Amino acid sequence: MNSETLLASARRTLEIERDAVAALLPRIGADFTRACAAVLACKGRVVVTGMGKSGHIGGKIAATLASTGTPSFFVHPGEASHGDLGMITRQDVVIAISNSGETAEVLTILPLIKRLGVPLIAMTGKPGSTLAKAGDAHLDVSVTQEACPLNLAPTASTTATLAMGDALAVALLEARGFTPEDFAFSHPGGALGRRLLLTVENLMQKGERLPQVSREVPLTAALLEMTRKGLGMTAVIDADGVVQGVFTDGDLRRVLDSGVDVRTVPIAQVMTPGGKRIAAGALAAEAVQKMEAAKITSLMVTDAAGRLIGVIHLQDLLRAGVV
Known part of the structure; x- marks a missing residue:
């Protein structure tokens, strides 16, 4: 043949x-x-x-x-x-x-x-x-x-x-x-179960691992916080912990290109207002979709009042096998 x-x-x-x-x-x-x-x-x-x-x-x-x-x-x-x-x-x-x-x-x-x-x-x-x-x-x-x-x-x-x-x-x-959640309960093992059962709360960075600065600090302080926490971003919050914006590695490149003095400019002036966020109870797979749609690698996690409670990074999702 x-x-x-x-x-x-x-x-x-x-x-x-x-x-x-x-x-x-x-x-x-x-x-x-x-x-x-x-x-x-x-x-x-x-x-x-x-x-x-x-x-x-x-x-x-x-x-x-x-x-x-x-x-x-x-x-x-x-x-x-x-x-x-x-x-x-x-x-x-x-x-x-x-x-x-x-x-x-x-x-x-x-x-x-x-x-x-x-x-x-x-x-x-x-x-x-x-x-x-x-x-x-x-x-x-x-x-x-x-x-x-x-x-x-x-x-x-x-x-x-x-x-x-x-x-x-x-x-x-x-x-x-x-529903997909019903399906997940029949498939708790492997990538399928992880995609359908894990929530943002299960994987997010919180506590001491959480990168955050107040809106009044200079950009240099925000850069130090980003370096310490190693997530390539920091949330910017007010005195009540409510998210005002976000500053990322991408924002830093834009700031450097603009010629702003990084030693004196306040973070509130160069941050991205608002920022992409997600609820703690959302499925981890939903976080992946949001990141892919916005072409970003992290999301701030906020409560109903908009207070910062965590950050979920693409690496967290990769380690958990969700991506």
């Missing part, structure tokens, strides 16, 4: 799988609505089951549901016949996946699911199959062909099933009004 043959094979695979997913669009109708309604009314958990490749896809669908506000887990149908069926309660909903709709291990547990009176969502590639007919809702994930040139290995069919599972999870997410 040469490179052109390999590339052609890859492109053909992607085209077939793209078409398989596109074919799902006209099938999103009454059965999909019934499936959503069953899950939204569920007082327990969504139990996903499937055999072989369908089982692997089922595990991913269960994980996606669980991380987007729908408590869910996967049960292997073979293990279910040997004790694990006890994991399913009358409060649950079952999603059973089988491309043929005739998978023996799945059909074996159907009578027990029906006996429990648990709503059943069937996801198959054969609308006339036993599993499809048994479902309270049937999600049709049939494909005209597999990407496998032998039309045997599950490829396009598993892609279509996964896409249908994502469609279900996202529809439920939106129906529940799931």
Whole structure:
């Protein structure tokens, strides 16, 4: 095989799988609505089951549901016949996946699911199959062909099933009004959790680390404060601690270019009035957005009265893995 043959094979695979997913669009109708309604009314958990490749896809669908506000887990149908069926309660909903709709291990547990009176969502590639007919809702994930040139290995069919599972999870997410904060509680580890859970208050410089000077001091005193605190800026406050402005390394370059005497000029005369600021309760990710928009590396943190309570610097966000 040469490179052109390999590339052609890859492109053909992607085209077939793209078409398989596109074919799902006209099938999103009454059965999909019934499936959503069953899950939204569920007082327990969504139990996903499937055999072989369908089982692997089922595990991913269960994980996606669980991380987007729908408590869910996967049960292997073979293990279910040997004790694990006890994991399913009358409060649950079952999603059973089988491309043929005739998978023996799945059909074996159907009578027990029906006996429990648990709503059943069937996801198959054969609308006339036993599993499809048994479902309270049937999600049709049939494909005209597999990407496998032998039309045997599950490829396009598993892609279509996964896409249908994502469609279900996202529809439920939106129906529940799931927020980024809700998502974060399911993902506390790693960069995602840090971006969504950490607040400015968790990371800001405060106390002795806080660079601040009164508006009456000369520029030289402000420069000494900036050097001591090492954040490349200092807040300028009044006698009550209310922020009046900010002076940064960038302001210093402009002052030097203007020819002002840095030994005598008061900081209030050369500071940037107001200055960019953020609330302590804001998400750290919001601080990143503000810095990027203003092309700055620090934000003053103020309370409701405008008093300085902290400074958050880009380095703080980098160390925390938020950026």
